[in-house]
Amino acid sequence: MHDGFLTYANSRYLKLAAAVCLTSIVAYILYEPVDEHNGGTVLGYILGTVGALLIFWLTWLGIRKRKYGGHFRLTGWVSAHVYLGLSLIVVATLHTGFQFDWNLHTLAYALMIIVIVSGIFGIYAYARYPKLVSANRRGASLDDLLTQIGDIDRESRQLAVGLPDEVSSLILKSCEETAIGGSIFRILSGKAVNCPSDNAFAKLRGLVSSVDQEHVLNTRKLLVLTGKKCGLLGTVRRDIQLKALMDIWLRVHVPVTVALLIALTAHIISVFYYW
Template identity: 60%
Template sequence: MHEGFLVYNGFRYLKVATFLCVVAIALYAWDVPPDEPNGGTWLGYGLGGIGAGLIVWLMWFGMRKRKYGTIGKLQGWLSAHVYLGASLIIIATLHTGFQFGWNLHTLAYGLMMVVIGSGFFGIYAYARYPQLMTQNRRDETADDIYNEIGELDRECRQVASDLPDEVVSLVLASCSETRIGGSVIRQLSGTDPNCATARAFDKVREMAASAAVEHGTNMRKLVTLLAMKATHLRTMRREVQLKALMEIWLYFHVPLSFALLAALVGHILSVFYYW
């Protein structure tokens, strides 16, 4: 999907965005305003109008994208969203005439750059992380691994049933208290410092070194089972981490887009007020 929208229809929208940027740069180089270049010249208003129109259209895409009927149409609009959004870096910068200050106009420009930056991260995330997730699972599905964890829990309980009560308690805690995911921070970290399975593995391995002869075989088998479960848990926590990284950017991109829209409206109203 990510490769499809980036190269959609022979890079159609990359060519459109490049054309817009080249024309904007040529006009900026040709124009010689009475004062310094700024957003208040005829070129500044023209570039500002184009930039504002693009921003509104890009946000409209965000609201409409779930209603597109076919993948091809979605890819086309997404390609336009990416490349025309990136063109705002040139168009909006030339609109400002490189005049910045502590004002609403610069705030709108700064928000726009942050929104574009978060969009670039989103492109990278959707291009890179699905591949990493497949490699992480070694071509197994997440459901397969969860089923294997459940089977390992069953085997651990069975092996521990003939072992001392302390071992049984550790195994039961491993089965009932192990968590995958959790808070946003926990998901993004991909770890669980209080993992009940890791705790059980460390303790059982220590106990196995001095276990009674009649328990030795089962203790070693239990250590092996817990080690396998710990490996599966690391795999699934990495899976959750990558999914969280794929989604977290939207929690910045979307709210910041609305903040940008508000700043843009304020910017336009202030321009007309002082005109």
């Protein structure tokens, strides 16, 4: 009763895609072209047509997934999208007859491969990261974590009042300048460079033993709070890193698909034009 997109309906689409690939390969081996294997042979046209139809259909997922309700399971569509998309590697490559050159036709092929490779990363991301997200968050939601950080900041500010400047300035900086996220590279790294909270934590350790006796207790409390905050920040950064990883490949997959559609259309028109 419970299937992921990779095993949907007893891996129906894996089997279908395998059959498509196998048929293509067998046909390719059995078929003897007059000249040589290329897109212009009968088999080449057949494989080209199948490939082009597959590409248009696969792109349609972008529209389909935005039409909500009705008798369909998006999981099934995604499952088919994944396996039939992979089968394109075989279908399209056999269509080319391994004839590559610096031309529009190979550009379309190359764009398709980029789309597929980004998609393969997508499969990897979808298979691996969801569990890591859960494990990282340990049952808390992102909002919970951010609220906890906010609470710690508020408490820290109260504690810092009346403490020596060197302590309170660290806390103030930690509260006001700690950033989550930032550039795409920063997000994907999952780490922060020179994070004011990390700095505050590192420096507070030394300060606990050097502040006046009357301030030791509160400084130590701040050390604990800041340490806790750093831990939470780590979790949050890891969380948005993992979510970014699950999302980033689409930023390649979708635009390149649009480019592919244009190149593919040009490829088809040019082929018929120069027939």
